[in-house]
Amino acid sequence: MIEIILVLALPVTGAAVLALVGHRACAPLVNIVASLCTLVAAAALTIRVVENGPLLALGNQFLVDPFNVFLVALTAFVGFTTAVFSRPYMAIEEQHGRLNPARLRLYHSMFQLFNFTMLLALLTNNVGILWVAMEAATLTTVLLVSLYRTPASLEAAWKYFILCGVGIAQALFGTILLYFAAEKLLGAGGGALLWTELNAVRANLEPTVLSLAFVFLLVGYGTKVGLVPLHNWLPDAHAEGPTPVSAVLSGLLLNVALYAVVRCKILVDGALPGAFARNLMIGFGLLSVVVASFLLSRQKDIKRLFAYSSIEHMGIITFAFGIGGPIANFAGLLHMTVHSLTKSAIFFAAGHAAQKAGTQIMDDIRGLITISPVVGWGLAIGALAILGMPPFGVFASEFLILTSAMREQPWATPFLLIALGVAFAAIFSRVQPMVFGETTAARLPVRPAMMPVFVHLSLVLMLGLWIPPFLADWYRSAAKLIG
Amino acid sequence: MQIGFQLINLFAAILLLLAFAMLAQRRVVSLISLFAAQGLVLAMSTAVVAYTTGQPHLYQSTALTLLLKVFFLPWLLRRLVRKLDVRWEFEGLINVSTTMLIGIVLVVFSFNLAVPISQLASTVTRSTLGIAMACIMLSFLMMITRRKAIPQVIGFLSMENGLFFAATSATYGMPMVVELGIALDVLVGMLILGVFFFQIREQFDSLDLTHLEQLKEHDGEAR
Numbered sequence: 001m002i003e004i005i006l007v008l009a010l011p012v013t014g015a016a017v018l019a020l021v022g023h024r025a026c027a028p029l030v031n032i033v034a035s036l037c038t039l040v041a042a043a044a045l046t047i048r049v050v051e052n053g054p055l056l057a058l059g060n061q062f063l064v065d066p067f068n069v070f071l072v073a074l075t076a077f078v079g080f081t082t083a084v085f086s087r088p089y090m091a092i093e094e095q096h097g098r099l100n101p102a103r104l105r106l107y108h109s110m111f112q113l114f115n116f117t118m119l120l121a122l123l124t125n126n127v128g129i130l131w132v133a134m135e136a137a138t139l140t141t142v143l144l145v146s147l148y149r150t151p152a153s154l155e156a157a158w159k160y161f162i163l164c165g166v167g168i169a170q171a172l173f174g175t176i177l178l179y180f181a182a183e184k185l186l187g188a189g190g191g192a193l194l195w196t197e198l199n200a201v202r203a204n205l206e207p208t209v210l211s212l213a214f215v216f217l218l219v220g221y222g223t224k225v226g227l228v229p230l231h232n233w234l235p236d237a238h239a240e241g242p243t244p245v246s247a248v249l250s251g252l253l254l255n256v257a258l259y260a261v262v263r264c265k266i267l268v269d270g271a272l273p274g275a276f277a278r279n280l281m282i283g284f285g286l287l288s289v290v291v292a293s294f295l296l297s298r299q300k301d302i303k304r305l306f307a308y309s310s311i312e313h314m315g316i317i318t319f320a321f322g323i324g325g326p327i328a329n330f331a332g333l334l335h336m337t338v339h340s341l342t343k344s345a346i347f348f349a350a351g352h353a354a355q356k357a358g359t360q361i362m363d364d365i366r367g368l369i370t371i372s373p374v375v376g377w378g379l380a381i382g383a384l385a386i387l388g389m390p391p392f393g394v395f396a397s398e399f400l401i402l403t404s405a406m407r408e409q410p411w412a413t414p415f416l417l418i419a420l421g422v423a424f425a426a427i428f429s430r431v432q433p434m435v436f437g438e439t440t441a442a443r444l445p446v447r448p449a450m451m452p453v454f455v456h457l458s459l460v461l462m463l464g465l466w467i468p469p470f471l472a473d474w475y476r477s478a479a480k481l482i483g
Numbered sequence: 484m485q486i487g488f489q490l491i492n493l494f495a496a497i498l499l500l501l502a503f504a505m506l507a508q509r510r511v512v513s514l515i516s517l518f519a520a521q522g523l524v525l526a527m528s529t530a531v532v533a534y535t536t537g538q539p540h541l542y543q544s545t546a547l548t549l550l551l552k553v554f555f556l557p558w559l560l561r562r563l564v565r566k567l568d569v570r571w572e573f574e575g576l577i578n579v580s581t582t583m584l585i586g587i588v589l590v591v592f593s594f595n596l597a598v599p600i601s602q603l604a605s606t607v608t609r610s611t612l613g614i615a616m617a618c619i620m621l622s623f624l625m626m627i628t629r630r631k632a633i634p635q636v637i638g639f640l641s642m643e644n645g646l647f648f649a650a651t652s653a654t655y656g657m658p659m660v661v662e663l664g665i666a667l668d669v670l671v672g673m674l675i676l677g678v679f680f681f682q683i684r685e686q687f688d689s690l691d692l693t694h695l696e697q698l699k700e701h702d703g704e705a706r
Contacts, residue, residue, distance in 0.1 A: 128661030135668040139675055146679065151686050157679065158632075165639055165672070166626065172646050172665070173619070180604070180653045188538075193658055208599055 003045035015112035023101035028087040035083040042076035063125035067478040081452035086244035145241040156236035171220025177213035202270030224257035238307035243351025251344035281322030288315025293419040296426035329479035331400035338393035345456035349378035367439030378453040393463030487535030494528035495611040502621040522552030593617040608652040618645035
């Protein structure tokens with residue numbers, strides 16, 4: 001209980017402090033400390049839930065169960081490492097004259113607020129508040145995407161705002177329909193939007209209304225997940241914003257949006273006799289995987305390349321939850337974790353690579369291994385990990401997803417395999433010359449922060465070789481919950 | 484009571500009319516007035532629903548709508564228009580009569596879509612659900628057909644009005660905590676957009692969104 005309050009209050013306090021004192025030399029440090037405190041509180045919450053089981057707090061308004069607790073820990077962790085990474089990264093950007101103190105102040109306070117919205121979306125038990133938090137997440141990041149104020153970044157931010165705004169309006173309509181169906185059983189008032197209450201009566205919810213509601217919810221939150229064909233905002237926002245923002249958008253926002261979809265899917269699965277929600281998710285997921293992997297080879301910009309790779313991986317996870325069943329759900333949850341860790345690590349490395357080369361165009365980034373071995377190796381290992389090379393965690397989850405696809409939806413397997421192959425060819429052929437090619441670029445004045453990259457990648461490696469028993473237990477019970 | 488239902492239907496009809504008027508309106512100042520009028524009608528209809536059905540929390544939503552959508556947001560938009568010196572009359576992507584025809588098709592579609600839901604609804608306002616969906620669709624159309632930033636945002640806000648109306652007619656409004664959250668998001672969103680307009684203006688010297696089409700053209704090719 002106290003942990004939940006702390007997890008939510010710390011980022012808000014951090015944001016307030018950073019906004020009020022303005023940009024000082026210590027601001028990046030305050031940002032790190034606030035994120036660290038949030039991480040500690042999240043860890044305490046996690047320990048509490050491990051010991052005592054699921055938790056409903058503050059008049060049932062907050063819920064912590066196996067499904068969201070590991071996402072809370074993951075979100076706080078990636079938030080912390082990103083704060084660590086952003087300190088030297090933003091210092092270099094400031095030296096290059098791309099940022100000034102006023103914008104750094106905005107960046108730091110919005111970063112904390114963004115963390116708050118993510119944690120609120122995860123912890124709330126109220127489907128309406130979940131919507132509010134998702135919309136607030138867009139609002140906090142829109143000015144971060146346009147932080148450099150270049151024409152391209154303004155365009156990306158505008159697109160992000162309008163597309164996600166319209167998308168999330170669909171999700172609001174879906175939420176209204178959900179409330180409409182629930183209100184008949186649970187009575188009007190706050191109770192009818194509480195997820196636990198909805199879940200208890202899900203078998204009696206009106207099927208027609210719920211199927212319509214799910215379409216709106218999937219399209220709405222799916223826009224934020226970046227599912228094809230609703231993905232247009234995603235590569236632009238990732239490529240034009242500062243790198244720490246790309247890392248949290250890919251590593252956190254997409255996960256949390258998908259979490260919202262899956263929460264709704266659980267309700268719809270209970271209300272509808274057929275596999276309506278599952279089939280929709282399989283369709284959207286597969287389409288995203290295939291389209292994104294074919295678009296990968298056309299990319300010239302390093303951050304765009306990995307943004308498309310995020311769409312592909314979100315497609316894989318959506319597909320896995322669409323198949324359902326204990327194994328596919330387990331794999332989906334594992335993939336959410338490893339993708340988030342790997343992709344943020346890659347963005348960290350790619351950000352430094354782009355800083356060294358002075359451009360994000362991949363043809364102009366060469367020979368990272370000679371200019372800076374850590375950045376070169378970070379990018380190379382990260383790329384291999386995201387491509388599903390054993391022994392990394394991505395291999396384990398993709399393998400599980402493929403085997404359950406063969407068993408449950410055999411027709412989909414060839415598409416998945418071809419897409420994974422195409423993605424491999426596209427990314428590997430791009431990354432290899434960037435890492436090993438010839439270069440004339442000079443060294444950077446500030447040491448890069450590569451620690452977070454290697455921490456993330458070793459966690460991914462560990463998850464590929466050995467999943468800690470408590471984590472495996474969570475995944476299993478969450479997989480059972482998702483059904 | 485009977486007169487209450489009549490009033491609600493009347494307000495719903497006015498809302499639909501206003502949605503069409505917004506679709507056709509080319510002047511940005513008049514568009515803001517129409518948006519404020521839409522908010523006012525929405526607030527009045529919510530108040531009537533609150534009175535006829537005895538739902539006290541709807542009075543709070545009425546007050547919220549009045550403050551936010553009738554006074555604050557139109558004031559903010561007018562201020563922005565004055566500060567940014569946006570006076571132009573503007574052209575949509577499609578001409579007015581075609582837009583209107585598409586709008587009529589959308590209304591028919593929304594009424595059909597609403598039939599199964601309103602049959603299940605137990606609220607007295609269920610007949611207006613179709614109109615609420617039509618308002619959402621028309622605002623959507625407005626966002627698609629406009630090229631300038633401010634009309635697009637007004638379309639976005641009027642879509643939110645439509646959603647609010649849908650919530651009132653299907654379920655007598657969402658729980659208060661959610662409604663407050665939504666209002667907060669709309670408010671913060673508008674403030675951020677206000678800042679954002681100045682950024683766009685500073686960079687492009689205009690609020691014409693055709694400037695914002697570089698990334699699409701260059702997607703994967705020149706970049």
